[in-house]
Amino acid sequence: MDQRAxxxxxxxxxxxxxxxxxxxxxxxxxxxxxxxRVGLLLSREAEREAESGGGVPLADQRPPHW
Structure with missing residues (x-):
């Protein structure tokens, strides 16, 4: 290969x-x-779950068929 190439x-x-x-x-x-944005959404969801009155967060609940 030459210098130009x-x-x-x-x-x-x-x-x-x-x-x-x-x-x-x-x-x-x-x-x-x-x-x-994901961090903000997670924070908002945590606040929403806290405001909804304690209990087990929806994400941690077992499905109804268990």
Whole structure:
């Protein structure tokens, strides 16, 4: 492989790495956003269950057929 071809290949690989890095950064931002939303939903559900009057939380109750 001559030097020009090697330089072209390096340029293409550098571009591919940069593109993949951008994708990973966007995905991490989306994961962080979703994790915050799940945390908020869990907190809201815990508050709702606490306000509904003690007892066993619905998620911890056995199904009626048991």
């Amino acid at each position: 090697a330089e072209e290949q390096i340029a293409h690989l550098t571009r591919a790495v940069d593109d993949l890095s951008e994708v990973v950064a966007r995905q991490q931002a989306e994961i962080d956003r979703l994790a915050r």
